[in-house]
Amino acid sequence: MVERDGPDVTACERCPALVESRSRIVNGVGPDDAALLFVGEAPGANEDAEGEPFVGRSGTVLDDALRDAGLARADVRITNCVRCRPPENRDPHVEELDNCADFLEREIEFVDPDLIVTLGKVPGERLLDRSVAVTKEAGSVVDARLGGASRRVLVCLHPAATLYDRSQREAFDAAIAKAADLAGVSTDGGGGQSRLGDY
Ligand code: URA
Numbered sequence: 001m002v003e004r005d006g007p008d009v010t011a012c013e014r015c016p017a018l019v020e021s022r023s024r025i026v027n028g029v030g031p032d033d034a035a036l037l038f039v040g041e042a043p044g045a046n047e048d049a050e051g052e053p054f055v056g057r058s059g060t061v062l063d064d065a066l067r068d069a070g071l072a073r074a075d076v077r078i079t080n081c082v083r084c085r086p087p088e089n090r091d092p093h094v095e096e097l098d099n100c101a102d103f104l105e106r107e108i109e110f111v112d113p114d115l116i117v118t119l120g121k122v123p124g125e126r127l128l129d130r131s132v133a134v135t136k137e138a139g140s141v142v143d144a145r146l147g148g149a150s151r152r153v154l155v156c157l158h159p160a161a162t163l164y165d166r167s168q169r170e171a172f173d174a175a176i177a178k179a180a181d182l183a184g185v186s187t188d189g190g191g192g193q194s195r196l197g198d199y
Helices: 016-021 045-050 057-068 094-111 121-128 159-164 166-182
Strands: 036-040 077-080 115-119 141-146 149-156
Touching: 036 094, 036 121, 057 159, 057 166, 077 094, 094 121, 115 121, 115 166, 121 141, 121 149, 149 166, 159 166
Parallel strands: 036 077, 036 115, 115 149
Antiparallel strands: 141 149
């Protein structure tokens, strides 16, 4: 088997405010050849404490939607635009997104997913390099040049949006189900590695 250098960041001091506020760097989790790559904004308090993206209430919403689409969290890769927790959970600043951009690019290139799903406005706008009306565009698929290739990107709401507004849950779940479908992963609830090519 050929070993590949992973996309994890082990040390970084590019953003002084984030170095101050983080307790650790939160790298992406999941298979390094996942068909589906989810990209969020930045770690919050729970993620900073546990060292894993989307483990708080937003993570539960995402896990539930994945399960309903026949997927387990372990089947997909989950990462963020910024790997360190911003103070008081503020949005990452543009320069912080810029500082972390090459790490995400490297992760996308390394994982080479069939489909990227942006969770919320920040990753949507970052990856598509334009303004995005997330609620209106949820579930739409566009091509973008990322990680050295043209990639399919599915726009999705941030899972936290469904906690603030229950009526968004249907659109969120529908976008995740569409992502599972487009990436050719199982919707039979069977779990396990589920690239269509595996069957
Ligand atoms: N929100 C995000 O955007 N990312 C996380 O990892 C957790 C919450």
